[in-house]
Amino acid sequence: MASEKLFRDGLKFQNDVFVLKVSRDRLGVVVVPQKTETPVSLVRDELARVMIEEGIVFGVLAEVEPRPDGSFWVARGSIQRHGDDSRIKMYIKPSVIRVPKVMDKERDQVDFRELGNIVNVEKDRLLLEIIPPTPGIPGQDVFGAEIPAKPGKERKIKCGPGVLLSDDGRKVFAARAGKFVMADGKPSVYEEHVIKGDVDMSLGNIAFGGRHLIIQGGVPSGFSIKCRGDITIGKGVHNSLVMAGGNLKVGGSVLGEDSVLRAKGDVEIAFMENGPFVEAGGHLTVFTSSIQCQALVGGNFYLKGKGTVVGGKYFVGGSVYVRDLGTDAEVQTVLHVGVNPAIQKRKQQLDKDLNLWAERLNKAIKNISALEKIKRERGRQLPQEKAELLDKYKILMPKAMARVHSLTEDNNALEQELKQMTAEMVCVAGILYPGGLISIGNATRYITSQDQQCVVYFDQATQRILIRKMGAEELASFS
Incomplete structure (x- = not known):
């Protein structure tokens, strides 16, 4: 064991002309020249002998290294390198959410669907990975003793809903499509996103890749709203674009020529007027009236409540169920029934x-x-x-x-399918006003006189569009 003197005062050698000292951390050895009348050179063999006697065996320098104070480094140990803690590698930058310190007393938990920006992710997408800690690299002092290194600390991660942790606990994947958030440090994917009020400039255009986008307010002019799944809008849509990969519900009005609504599923609207365009892959239901609008409907077109259609042009793959069609002013209302856009294409x-x-x-x-x-x-x-x-x-x-x-076989089959579509009809539970134009299949009929509680249909025998009175059961279905 090295003597305390070696650390405190040092050990004199070579006729007391030099002093050998070891640092307290045992990582450095220096030679300090003493004052002499004439300069004396350091004898390397003498230095080597003294260091061996004192047990200095590691990090001996091939050449001494001068220090600013006139002394020399003659040996240096290696410093240990402590291990790095495990860390999170993000493959997608999430929206970061913190739970408010003061929570709403009327609610027992925070609704993360309402918080954070939208960061869309696909199902099975790798979101993040926990890089393992490193063990560290031990050091060695000048006496050859190992200096232990501390290993890095393991970091565990807690997962929120909508994610999957790999078997080794290192990787986090999206279990579903939706918005990726770090909710209080927990990776989560929410398939619903809720906007509590109206869409405004602070939110901007919205594109959500999840299952359901809920806007509790309305959509004013000039915005674009898109969702891979369903969209529910509490109030109206005015001169904006709304596109849903599923169903679309609008609790208010749809107004303006620049309003465009498209959905692959069903569409429900309170009322619409002044030129909007609506495209529904499924059924279209309007709960009061449709005035001067355009629509492309894959299924049926239902008018509930007041149930009035006035003006505009509608291409409907199924049948039309309306209370009043047109007005006594004979505004032209065009209905093309039994026209499936996909089949026509x-x-x-x-x-x-x-x-x-x-x-x-x-x-x-x-x-x-x-x-x-x-x-x-x-x-x-x-x-x-x-x-x-x-x-x-x-x-x-x-x-x-x-x-x-x-191609001939496919064409014949498709013609049969188109022929079957002539079975679609227009059912009017109230008044059918003159001025309308109704097409079913390849036949067209202009409505020139007023009728009521009637069904407009295609007669296969005469290959013409005829009008008959509505049956009691048909009429009862409107109530």
Whole structure:
């Protein structure tokens, strides 16, 4: 064991001209020259002998290193490196939420659906990873003794709803699509987002990838609202864009020519007027009136309550159920019933493809016939260029025939489907005013006289649109 003197006063050597000292942390050894009348050089062999005698065996320098005070470093130990604590590596920057210190006494918990900005994530997306702690690297003092290093601390993470922790407890994945938040340090994915009031400039346009977007207020002019799932709006929509991947409900009015509402599912609106456009993949239900609007509806069009449709143009894949259609002012109201936009689009594409492949088939047949005729007339092989062209058409012809056959079958099936859509109708429980135009399938009828409690339908026998009185059961369904 090194003597205390070696640390405090040092050990004199080489005729007391130099003093060997070790730092208190045992990580450094210095040689301090003493004052002499004439300069004396340090003898390395003598220094080595003294250090070995004192047990200094680690970190001995090949060359001494001068210090500012005139002494020399002759040995240095290695400092231990403590381990790093585990850390969180974020793959997506979340919205960070803190629970308010003062909570609403009327509520027993914070509704995180109402808090934080929207950071959309897909299901199964890797959100974060806990990087393990490192063990640390031990050091060694000049006497060769190990200086232990402290290992880094392990960090555990608590998860909130909507996330999955990997089996090793290191990775956090989104268990569902929605908004990613760190709620009081807990990674969470919420599939609902709630806006307590109106949409305004502080929120801006909204795009939510979760299951349900709830706006308790309204949407004023100039905003864009999009959600992969359902959208519920408590009040109205004025001259804004709203798009839902599921159902859409609007508790107030939809107003203005710049209002565009689209939903892949059903749409429900209190009332709409002054030129908005509504597209519903499913049913469209309006609870009071629709005035001068445009709509594209995959299912049925229902008018509840007052149930009035005045003006505008509507393309409806199913049937229309309305109380009053038009007004005594004979405002033109256009209804195209039994028109499924998706099927119509498929039919148009099928017709286009069928014409294209039929033309290719005819061209192949004509060219094969012409080239074979030339070959017979010459009684010898065709030139290489024409022979290659003949082979090309012979390869194309069976492919074109198969394609034409397939497209023809698809087209016939689709025509049958379109024919069945002529079974859709317009049911008017109140008054049918003149001035309207109703199309069912390929037939069209202008309404020239007033009628009431009637059904406008397509008669297969006469291939015309007729009007009959509504039955008692049909009328009762409106009440």
